[in-house]
Amino acid sequence: MIGRIFGGLPPRARLLGAALVAVLLLVPLVADRYVVSVLVLVFAAAYLGQAWNIMMGFAGQLSLGHALYVGVAAYAAAALYVHFGIGPWAGLFVGMALAAAFAAVIGFLGFRFGIEGVHFALLTIAFAEFTRIGFDHIAWTGGAGGFFIPVSQVQFDLLNLRGGPTMWYYVMLVLMLAALALCRYLTRSRVGYYWLAIREDPEAARALGIDIFRYKMIAVVLSAAMTALGGVFTAFYYNNLFPERVFSINSSIDLILAPIIGGLGTLMGPIVGAFILTPVGEALIGVLEHLGLAVPGAKQIFYGLVLLAIIWLRPDGVWPWLARRLGVADEDRR
Amino acid sequence: MIQHRIPRSRTGPSRRAFLATAGAGALLAGAPAIARAQAPTLKIGVLLPRSGFFAQAGQGCHRGALIAPAVLNEMGYRFELVHVDTESSVDIARTQAERLINEGANVLVGAFDSAQSIAIAQVTEQRGVPYVVNVAAAPQLTEQGYRFIFRNFPRSIDLVTNGLALIKTLLTATNASPQRAVFIHANDTFGQANRGAMDRLFPGANMPFQLVENIAYDPRAQDLNAEVARIRAARADLVLVTTRAGDAIKMIREMVRQRYEPMGIVSPGSPGMYDQEFYDSLGRFSEFCISNVPWYNPRARMAQPFERAFRAQFPNDKFEFHAFNAGFTLEAILIAADAFKRAGSAAPQAMVQALRATDMADHIMVGGPIKFDEKGQNNNIGSACVQNRNLNPTVVLPSEAATMPPVFPMPGWQQRG
Numbered sequence: 001m002i003g004r005i006f007g008g009l010p011p012r013a014r015l016l017g018a019a020l021v022a023v024l025l026l027v028p029l030v031a032d033r034y035v036v037s038v039l040v041l042v043f044a045a046a047y048l049g050q051a052w053n054i055m056m057g058f059a060g061q062l063s064l065g066h067a068l069y070v071g072v073a074a075y076a077a078a079a080l081y082v083h084f085g086i087g088p089w090a091g092l093f094v095g096m097a098l099a100a101a102f103a104a105v106i107g108f109l110g111f112r113f114g115i116e117g118v119h120f121a122l123l124t125i126a127f128a129e130f131t132r133i134g135f136d137h138i139a140w141t142g143g144a145g146g147f148f149i150p151v152s153q154v155q156f157d158l159l160n161l162r163g164g165p166t167m168w169y170y171v172m173l174v175l176m177l178a179a180l181a182l183c184r185y186l187t188r189s190r191v192g193y194y195w196l197a198i199r200e201d202p203e204a205a206r207a208l209g210i211d212i213f214r215y216k217m218i219a220v221v222l223s224a225a226m227t228a229l230g231g232v233f234t235a236f237y238y239n240n241l242f243p244e245r246v247f248s249i250n251s252s253i254d255l256i257l258a259p260i261i262g263g264l265g266t267l268m269g270p271i272v273g274a275f276i277l278t279p280v281g282e283a284l285i286g287v288l289e290h291l292g293l294a295v296p297g298a299k300q301i302f303y304g305l306v307l308l309a310i311i312w313l314r315p316d317g318v319w320p321w322l323a324r325r326l327g328v329a330d331e332d333r334r
Numbered sequence: 335m336i337q338h339r340i341p342r343s344r345t346g347p348s349r350r351a352f353l354a355t356a357g358a359g360a361l362l363a364g365a366p367a368i369a370r371a372q373a374p375t376l377k378i379g380v381l382l383p384r385s386g387f388f389a390q391a392g393q394g395c396h397r398g399a400l401i402a403p404a405v406l407n408e409m410g411y412r413f414e415l416v417h418v419d420t421e422s423s424v425d426i427a428r429t430q431a432e433r434l435i436n437e438g439a440n441v442l443v444g445a446f447d448s449a450q451s452i453a454i455a456q457v458t459e460q461r462g463v464p465y466v467v468n469v470a471a472a473p474q475l476t477e478q479g480y481r482f483i484f485r486n487f488p489r490s491i492d493l494v495t496n497g498l499a500l501i502k503t504l505l506t507a508t509n510a511s512p513q514r515a516v517f518i519h520a521n522d523t524f525g526q527a528n529r530g531a532m533d534r535l536f537p538g539a540n541m542p543f544q545l546v547e548n549i550a551y552d553p554r555a556q557d558l559n560a561e562v563a564r565i566r567a568a569r570a571d572l573v574l575v576t577t578r579a580g581d582a583i584k585m586i587r588e589m590v591r592q593r594y595e596p597m598g599i600v601s602p603g604s605p606g607m608y609d610q611e612f613y614d615s616l617g618r619f620s621e622f623c624i625s626n627v628p629w630y631n632p633r634a635r636m637a638q639p640f641e642r643a644f645r646a647q648f649p650n651d652k653f654e655f656h657a658f659n660a661g662f663t664l665e666a667i668l669i670a671a672d673a674f675k676r677a678g679s680a681a682p683q684a685m686v687q688a689l690r691a692t693d694m695a696d697h698i699m700v701g702g703p704i705k706f707d708e709k710g711q712n713n714n715i716g717s718a719c720v721q722n723r724n725l726n727p728t729v730v731l732p733s734e735a736a737t738m739p740p741v742f743p744m745p746g747w748q749q750r751g
Contacts, residue, residue: 033461034432041425136526144526145490146448148474151456164460165432238424240452240474244522245424282429285418296385296393296419 004188005181013328024173028166036165042278043172044234049258049270050179051226056256057265058187059219060199061110062117065124066227067251068131069099073228074235074246075141078149081160081236083140088161092232096225102127103224107217125249132247146242149235161236168237175233176271179226183267186222195219199265227255261310263317272319280306376413376674378667379434381444381454386422388447391659395446395468397651398660401643402667408639411671420445424453431457440680441466441670443663448472458482464673464685468666469659471527476711482682484689484710486666488628488717494531496717497602497626498539501574503731504600504624504719505542508742512543512572512597516565518585519576519604520553528576528604543572553581562588571597577606582623583615590619590747597743601625608720608727610655621722622744624730629718630661631700631735640664640698654727661698668697669704700735 006014028036048070055061073095080086080094106127110120136144152162161171186192194215197205206212235241245251262273284302288294314321323329380399383392399415406413416434420427427450431442435457442458442465445451451470458465459480467475467485471493476485488496505511517532519525529548536545547568551561562585565573573596577585589596600623601607607623630637644653644660673688674680694704702714719731723738730740 032432032436034429034436037429037432037457041429136521139530143530144522144524145530146472146474148452148472148478151459151478151480153459153479155460238449238453239456240449240472242449245449281426285426285430286433294417294419296389299419299421300385 005184010328016326028169033165036169038278038282040165040168040172042274043176045258045278046271046274047176047179048227048230048255049274050183051223051230052256053259053270055219055223057259059195059216061216061219062121063124064121064252065128066255067247068102068128069224069227070231071246072102073099073231074241075135077232078147078235078241079141082149087159088232088236092229095232096228099224099228100221103220107220111213111216128247128252132243135243144243146240149239151239171233180267191215191218261317263319266319269317269319272322276318376671376680377439378413378670379416379418379439379442381418381420381427381430381442383422383446384419388422391446394656394659395663397648397656398663399667401647402664404643405639405664406668406671411675413671420450424449428453428457435461435463441685443468443666443670448475451475455480455483462682464682464689466666466670468663476709482686484706486669486704486712487662488715490527491531493603494528494535498535500626500717500719500731501600501602504740504742507731508740510597510742514546514570515543515572515574516547516549516568516570517545517574518549518561518565520578520581521550522553525576546570553578558585558588562592562594566592566594573599575599575601576604579606579609579611582606582612586616586619595746599623603627613725618750619747621750622741623722625720626717627720628715629700629720629729630657630698632729632737633735634698635696636698665698
């Protein structure tokens, strides 16, 4: 497994990767809490983007309802913790199983009945929407009034996921790096090559004997389970859940921005995208304040312009271009 | 060998002079630290959703913050405000709270929405910085054992409790006796929360009428034809509503179209019927609807400078439509500034102690003196019966805050000028 993850990486890529990880490990020792908090959001966005990237980037199946998996798992783990005192590490298995079950139903409906492309995307939105409406009415999880996880003053309790930004920084960093390693492993294994074939030309893949239904299902279920894991962690980070926020289409769109900006279907794309999106947003707040332009909506306009420029200049995402510049392009393109 | 001693004065400072200079230097070097510790001015970080989903309400709150210096400086309060737009995002609320504290904010105020307020509360709790909530109704905000939070806004359950109590007062004051009521509510976060509160409170509220039906509707529905028909079929003479402005407009239009004439339309604690768009869209049909909500007290001493400053700074905005959000935000800043004035220091512990000891009889919103319980909740916030009169939200009850007497039952749709 280790060989599959690190094999084929050019020495330059290994060096850069190791340096980046070393720097990230040291950041909380030198940076203030604001920077650490921003980086927690960056890692979370990178992780969730990586999970979505499996489905769309690798297997070519568009989902615009991934907030469903975040929400279902978040609610499941939070409810188990609040009502039964079951810790998040146990709750995340329940959350992941539930999300995987939802994904299996959506995948089965979509792939068995030939619902593809934008129609499949609509199906994913529909599931997220009716789950939102359902959670609006489930009193056990607070209904539309929201569900709250009791907050603790503890700064570092990994077992119960209660702690300050530094703990969350390392948790999210590990999560992001683990997802990167898993995706690297998958893309260099048989299933990864099958996904590639299905993404590029499903009919040709079928003609070659690939069980398209099976491998699409694997992509959907795996992507959902990974997203669910992120959902559990975000629930314990925010400590409150509202159906209107968690399951909204906006949440689903937020989740897919990082891989699109960074480079769809690339391993580093979600990470690079997340490192661009969140800090640019935060930096714009400060820049506009100093320029005296901090009127409501100004940041959104500038943010939109920045994204527009990135998409215009780098339509394949930033990572493929950056990888070429760094001299790590060929091996890591996928 | 004779060594010539060189006079000290020619080579440099004497020991005494050196010590004096060093002492002065140390004093000067230490001065910023001492100044920081004593913080002669209070730096208040105001986090509001001025863009995004809650932008409209956030802008109303922001107006309250913008007029705060004009209103409060005259009263001897000294503070500096730093305004931050949370963009209605929990993430931005959280990171910006961290940034404001890094940049020296001594107290935070905001954030209109419960989810954002909880995100900020987690930061202030970990950083040990006091946080005054202007508007946010989720009970959990003050039930989590936070030590640095102070909420000057009723919990959602209090909104409905106060709203129902005011309906009784209204019926007593007008000698009216409706027999049957329906409760119609939007099927969104706020509507569901109010429905839950109604389910819990109504059975024990001993109301002088029967609640015959609860009707939930989708606030995004094109019309409320079927819902109004159900209200008619229930033969309700009182309609209790939890709405937003858009669906309240649809509901009233449908009532007029179906010629359904209830004795009254009363909200036991929701916005919608006192929003500007409600008046603009419905004109005379908006009249006499009643909202039992927290409101500014037009007869309070502090309401005069509040209204004056608002009209001076925002001549194109109608004061009454912003009074709720602006009033609570201004009051939150007042609470922080008052605590600082009493504490004489912006140090967190001194501020928290002063906030806990708050006992402010003279304030803006309807209710008793501002006091916080051990959880940081002000339980003295009241509601006012706000009736639409002459296209203005007008306080008609309680009598000590009223500027007009209530009209109930309301005149028929076609009997209005």
